[in-house]
Amino acid sequence: MSQETKSVCDEKTYQWIYNTYAKTLRNFIYYKCGDIQQAEDIVQNAYIKLWNNCSKIVFKNAKSFLYKVAKNEFLNEVAHKKIKLQHQIYLAKESTNETPEFLLEEKEFMIKLKRVIANLPTKQREVFLLSRIDKKKYSEISEIVGITVKAVEKRMSSALITLREQIGNI
Amino acid sequence: MENHFLDNTFLARWVAGELTPKELESFKKSKDYATFKRINDTSQMLEAPTYNEQALFNKLKQLRSTHHQAKSRVIKLIPNWTYSVAASVIIIFGIFYFTNNNKHFETNFSEQLAIILPDNSKVELNANSQLDYKSKNWKENRDLILVGEAFFDVEKGSSFKVNTNKGVIEVLGTEFNINVRDDYFEVLCFEGRVKVTSSNNEAILLPGNAIRIVNNNAELWNFEQGKPNWLQEESIFNRTPLSQVIISLENRFKVSFDKSNIDQSKRFTGVFTHKDLKLALKTVFIPMEISYKPNQENTIIILDSIK
Numbered sequence: 001m002s003q004e005t006k007s008v009c010d011e012k013t014y015q016w017i018y019n020t021y022a023k024t025l026r027n028f029i030y031y032k033c034g035d036i037q038q039a040e041d042i043v044q045n046a047y048i049k050l051w052n053n054c055s056k057i058v059f060k061n062a063k064s065f066l067y068k069v070a071k072n073e074f075l076n077e078v079a080h081k082k083i084k085l086q087h088q089i090y091l092a093k094e095s096t097n098e099t100p101e102f103l104l105e106e107k108e109f110m111i112k113l114k115r116v117i118a119n120l121p122t123k124q125r126e127v128f129l130l131s132r133i134d135k136k137k138y139s140e141i142s143e144i145v146g147i148t149v150k151a152v153e154k155r156m157s158s159a160l161i162t163l164r165e166q167i168g169n170i
Numbered sequence: 171m172e173n174h175f176l177d178n179t180f181l182a183r184w185v186a187g188e189l190t191p192k193e194l195e196s197f198k199k200s201k202d203y204a205t206f207k208r209i210n211d212t213s214q215m216l217e218a219p220t221y222n223e224q225a226l227f228n229k230l231k232q233l234r235s236t237h238h239q240a241k242s243r244v245i246k247l248i249p250n251w252t253y254s255v256a257a258s259v260i261i262i263f264g265i266f267y268f269t270n271n272n273k274h275f276e277t278n279f280s281e282q283l284a285i286i287l288p289d290n291s292k293v294e295l296n297a298n299s300q301l302d303y304k305s306k307n308w309k310e311n312r313d314l315i316l317v318g319e320a321f322f323d324v325e326k327g328s329s330f331k332v333n334t335n336k337g338v339i340e341v342l343g344t345e346f347n348i349n350v351r352d353d354y355f356e357v358l359c360f361e362g363r364v365k366v367t368s369s370n371n372e373a374i375l376l377p378g379n380a381i382r383i384v385n386n387n388a389e390l391w392n393f394e395q396g397k398p399n400w401l402q403e404e405s406i407f408n409r410t411p412l413s414q415v416i417i418s419l420e421n422r423f424k425v426s427f428d429k430s431n432i433d434q435s436k437r438f439t440g441v442f443t444h445k446d447l448k449l450a451l452k453t454v455f456i457p458m459e460i461s462y463k464p465n466q467e468n469t470i471i472i473l474d475s476i477k
Contacts, residue, residue, distance in 0.1 A: 018227055027218045036219050044230055051234045106212075113212050131185065132213040138186060153182035160181040163209050164202060 008062055009054035017062050018047060024134050028144055029070055031126040034118065042077075046070040067144060116166040124159035127152055185210055275301045277318075279424035282400075287312075291330070294321040296349075296400050298421040318421075319349040321398045336383065337368030346375070347398040354414045356382040358393060384411055403444040409437040415454055423447045428472040432460055 006013045022043055030039035046069040050062060057065050117125060126145060130136045138156070142149045183189050184197060184206075197203055275295060277283045283295040288308040295301055299318020304311070312330040323345050324330045330341035332348055336355035339348055345360035357366050359375035366373050366381055371388040373381050382389050391408060405418050413434035416427050422444055438458060442450035451471070455462050461474045 015227070018230070019223070022226070023223065026221070030218060036221070040221065040226065044226070044233065047230050048234055109208065110212060110215075113209065114216070117213070117216075128213070129216075129218075132210070133216050133218055138182065150179065153179035156182035156185060157178050157180060160185070160206060160209065164205055167205070167209065 006059040007054070008050065008057050008059055013059065014051065014054070017050070017066075021063055021066055022047070024130075024136070024144070025066055025070055027134055028067075028126060028130060029074055031129045032074055032122055038077075042070050042073050045073060064143075067146075071146075112167055113163070116163050119166065120159055120162055124155050124162060127155040128159035128163075131156060181206070273303050273305055279421060289325050289327055291325045292323040294398075294401055296320060296421070316348055316350060318351070319347070319400070321345070321347045321401060337366060337371075340365045340367070351414065351417050354382070354384065354411070354417075356380065356410075356414075358398065360398075380408075382410075400444070404441050405444070406441045407438050409439055412436045412438050412458065415442075418442075419450060419454065423450065426470045427462075428465070428470050431472075431474045433475070 008014060008017065025046070026039050026043045029042050030036055033039060046066045049069050050057065050066060053065075117128070120128065127141055130141045130144065131138070136144070138149050138152045142152045145152065147155075180189075180193075180197075184194070189197065275283055275285055277295050277297055277299050279298055281297055285293040285295060285301065287293060287303070288305050289312070291312075293301060293314075296319035299316070299320060301317075301320060302315040303313065310328060312324075312328055313333065314331070315333045317334070322330075322332070322341070324341050332339040332341075334348065334350040334355070336350050339346070339357055341362070341364055345362065346364045347356075347358040347360065349356040355368065357364060357375065358380040359377055361377050364375040366375060368383055368388075370386065371381075371383065373388065373390065375381060378392050378394065380391050380393050382391075389409075393408060405415075405422070407415055407418075411434065412432070413429075415438045416429060416434070419442065420426060425447065436458060438454065440453060440457060442453050444450075451462050455473065459475065462471050464471055
């Protein structure tokens with residue numbers, strides 16, 4: 001896509017922006033607040049705002065606009081509430097050629113891991129999950145969260161150490 | 171924890187596969203490696219809750235179109251520039267209004283009004299009177315238009331002129347009273363000096379001097395009170411034509427008189443109170459040998475000379 005000439009007001013461009021950024025944006029907000037409904041509402045509002053201001057926003061700034069709007073809304077409407085963490089992270093791949101004992105043990109580990117991830121500080125959790133679930137590079141995460149790559153790496157390391165401490169020895 | 175965690179990006183680089191072979195090898199030997207590897211491996215199997223991307227996009231489209239419709243409708247009905255035009259018009263009229271401010275004061279029957287002029291001069295407006303002046307350039311141009319009766323306490327400054335339809339009163343000093351009614355013109359000077367100019371007369375009044383013009387004849391007399399009597403809730407008259415006394419009564423009590431049977435050119439000297447109509451009528455008309463009684467509808471007081 002030629003970055004300079006695309007208009008956000010154009011229906012096709014708008015859909016492309018949606019398909020490209022919506023999922024990660026939604027996950028990012030979800031990792032912050034732990035409420036999928038809330039995350040989807042925030043994403044929706046951000047895209048509506050993008051559309052209403054489409055003539056004023058240059059195509060290449062659309063992504064940062066979306067993240068800015070979503071983060072602001074999260075801070076305004078969600079962050080001040082006492083967040084009840086309801087992180088539901090699903091096990092994606094099931095390996096079948098393992099012994100039942102191993103599977104059970106694996107499942108227990110998974111439950112434990114999910115619990116400690118939910119208890120991570122938000123700053124560590126969002127970086128860790130963007131990296132592990134959304135497979136984002138550190139440079140991409142730094143752009144999303146709005147911090148330096150170095151800071152992302154620190155948070156990632158801190159998250160792993162926290163998880164390691166919480167989960168105990170296996 | 172072992173020493174490689176002192177480097178606070180070590181684990182991040184390991185996750186990203188950016189460790190040097192040497193670093194990786196030593197890390198693999200550490201006792202925490204197995205746990206870290208398991209955390210990393212398992213967490214990569216996690217997934218965020220799935221969602222129907224297309225359904226959400228359709229919902230978004232729907233919301234968007236309602237937003238968009240609302241927006242365009244507003245623009246069509248009241249274009250933004252009309253607000254600025256309206257605001258400009260209001261501002262222009264506002265400036266015009268405040269810079270060319272014509273002040274107008276009016277009292278009704280039985281009312282009195284105290285007015286402070288822009289230079290702190292005071293005006294007491296008696297009942298059924300009007301006062302007009304321009305607040306713009308007041309310091310340079312102290313001009314007022316009076317209809318009725320008022321007491322002035324003028325601050326020092328440029329000449330202070332009161333225009334009436336009977337003559338112009340120019341202040342040389344500070345306190346004076348003017349009474350201008352249909353056929354009557356009276357000025358009392360309480361302090362300082364007042365210059366009175368009417369069509370064929372000119373006089374300078376000193377404190378205690380008063381002038382009245384009846385039938386184009388100027389009459390000068392002296393008085394003693396320090397403030398106009400009407401400010402003390404009574405009206406004092408000194409050889410005043412009866413017609414004028416009756417007008418004062420009408421203004422004060424909002425009554426009407428049938429004057430057809432009396433001689434209004436008689437002069438009255440005396441006082442009437444502002445508080446009690448019956449008492450006022452008694453004090454004015456009994457010495458003048460005039461009887462008074464209300465008409466049948468109680469709206470007009472019929473006056474008749476006692477023969």
